[in-house]
Amino acid sequence: MTTLTFDSLNPATGAVVGSHPKATPEAVHEAVGRAETAAAWWAALGHAERRRRLLDYKAVLTQHIRELAALMHEENGKPVGDAxxxxxxxxxxxxxxxRNAAxxxxxxxVNTGMIGLNLAATLEYLPxxxxxxxxxxNYPVFTPMGSIAYALAAGNAVVFKPSELTPGIGVRLAxxxxxxVxxxxxxxxxxxxxxxxAALAGDPRxxxxxxxxxxATAKRVMAACAExxxxxxxxxxxxxxxxxxxDADLAAAADACLWGAMSNAGQTCVGVERVYVVDAAYDGFMRELTGRAARLKAGEDYGPITMPGQVDVIKRHIDEAVKAGRTVTGGSDAVRAPYVDPVIVEDVPEDSPAVREETFGPTITVRRTRDAQEALELANTSAYGLGGTIFSRNARRATELARLMRSGMTAINSVISFAGVPSLPFGGVGDSGFGRIHGADGLREFxxxxxxxxxxxxxxxxxITSFTRAPAELERLVRLVTFLHGRRKR
Known part of the structure; x- marks a missing residue:
């Protein structure tokens, strides 16, 4: 039987990068069967041997960084440096x-407490x-590796379905x-x-x-998993x-904001999309931001829009923002598919799609606020809650704002820095999802x-756990519990 294939295309040129099989549900079923056998063997190796194999894999990946970066550039479009x-x-x-799985x-x-004084208790996490x-x-190695690496380290076998836009890099990783191994x-x-x-998500094994x-896609995947x-x-x-x-360092804030919004052509789930600036800092910040944005070039500093259909979403958001707000940089003519030039719009109403919906392009809306508290309240009105950023020289206030920001992660005086700290969990709340990758939480997730x-x-x-229990034994238990827990604190 002929295997059906599909092509991965360079988003900047349309050239074919590679051709890959369309794995049928039967092919996925067979892969999961092989993974079941592999999982039993891999789990039996134990932590020490898995550690040795994974560190060797790390060395292999490192030796192939240039090759992999070039392939990512071809499939995704991002500059080789970013890849x-x-x-x-x-x-x-x-x-x-x-190194940390064991x-x-x-x-x-674990401690058994006084009631369990005659017990020994242990806790472990099994594959x-x-x-x-x-x-x-958008991040075809870093993002899935946050699950793949942690799942493997926890002793599982992995079947990986990469995006159809970047399949080659996924094939190469395996x-x-x-x-x-x-x-x-x-x-x-x-x-x-x-x-x-869908076949992978729906396989009961x-x-x-x-x-x-x-x-939207997550909801469909959840429905398949629910079966x-x-x-x-x-x-x-x-x-x-x-x-x-x-009191923020305005030059540093503008530099971080621009990179967080425009790098990878804005196609970053934790990228900057909404900016709230306290009134006292607003004019200085905007001078810094617009001056830097003027020097930024699509196609040089960042790549094309990888998914063709996203261009329409970006243009709709820009058009709505420009109609309602004041254009600072770019505008409707910034969209020249597959590229989008930097777009900055001020005073966009909070109910605009450019503020409420994920744009996933090199655009930002900026709003002046009375103070940091108003900025926080506006930041927290989103249905999403993935990441966020606070710039302030007051460490105590910045930390409190970061704690109160409705997000899974917040960076202070830096942008997206939490993603580079392996010991920190990565994930969101609300429409940004649930569960965590990275860190100890990421290991336990798998x-x-x-x-x-x-x-x-x-x-x-x-x-006490016997039908032969005497009333005197229950009375001793009550006296013990009363001694341990019955005194009220004043």
Whole structure:
């Protein structure tokens, strides 16, 4: 039977980068079967041997950084420098997951308390089995590796379905893994379109799905998972806010804001889309921001819009913003597919699509606020809650604003810096999804807690879990609980 294929295209030129099979549901079923066998073998290796293999894989990836960056540039369109940075961050997370899995997940004794004085108790986190990862095109290595690396370190096998826009880089990740783990197909890539992802999410042998993509698609993936009660970690869109306080370093804030909004052509789930500036800092900040934006060139400093259909969304948002607000940089004519020049619009109403919906392009709306408290209130009105940024020289106030920002992550006096800290969990609230990748939470996301209690000796005169229990034994228990917990604090 002829295998159907699809092409991945260079978004800047339309040239064919590669041709890949459309994995059918039957092909996905077979891949999951192989992963089941591999998962049992991989789990049995134990933490130390998995650590050794994953650190070797890390070295292999590092040796191929230039090749992988070039391929990412061809498929995604981002500059080679940005692709290189993405790969470096992915390697860093792989290293952390490999080195910390045993400490986070390994068996440890836990306190049993006075009532369980005669018990010994242990807690450990065991592998789930097969994990399905459905990855995005905007960060085709860093984002899925946040699930792949942590799932592998936790002892699972992984079947990865990359975006149909960037399949080649996903294929290469699995090929290079086999240099470090040749015995079994512990990490496989299946390429294809929506049907392939649906087959992976709907396979009952997949014990967890890690999905990154739009909120709308996440709901469809969840529906497929619900058929088998398969749990899912969903990292969806964002509409991240950037708050500039009155005492902020305006040059540093403008520099960070522009990079957070425009890098990767704005196609960043934790990118800057909404900016709220305290009145006292507004004019100075805007001078810094617009001066820097004037020097930025689409096609040089950042690449094209990778997904052709997104251009229409970006143009609609720009048109609505320009109609209602005041254009500072760019405008409706900034869209020249597949590129979009930088767009900055002031005073856009909060109910505008450019403020409420994820744009995923090199655009930002800027609003003047009375103070930082008003900025925070506006930032928190979004249905999304992924990341955010605070710029302020007052560390205490900045930290409090960051804590109160309705988001899974917030950076202070930097932008998106939390993504580069492997020990910090990554994920959002609201329409931005649920569950976490990265850090100890990311390792536990791909494991199941196993609790064991063992009686070391019989408790004299207090056999409370028996039908032979005497009234005197229950009375002793009541007196003990009263002694331990019955005193009221004044």
């Amino acid at each position: 290189t940075l993405e790969l470096v961050l992915a390697v860093t997370h792989l290293d952390w997951a490999a 400490k986070v997940l390994g068996r440890r004794r 789930l089995g097969v994990v399905g990862v459905i990855g995005p095109w 090929e290079l893994f086999r240099e470090s 040749p015995e079994h197909e512990v990490f496989q890539t299946v390429t294809g379109l929506g049907e392939t992802g 997949v014990k967890k799905v890690a999905f990154t993509g739009s909120t 088998n009660l398969t749990p899912i970690v969903a990292e969806c869109g964002g509409k991240d806010a950037f708050i500039v306080d009155a 494991a199941r807690p196993k609790a064991i209690s063992r009686q070391r000796f019989a408790m004299p005169g207090m056999n």
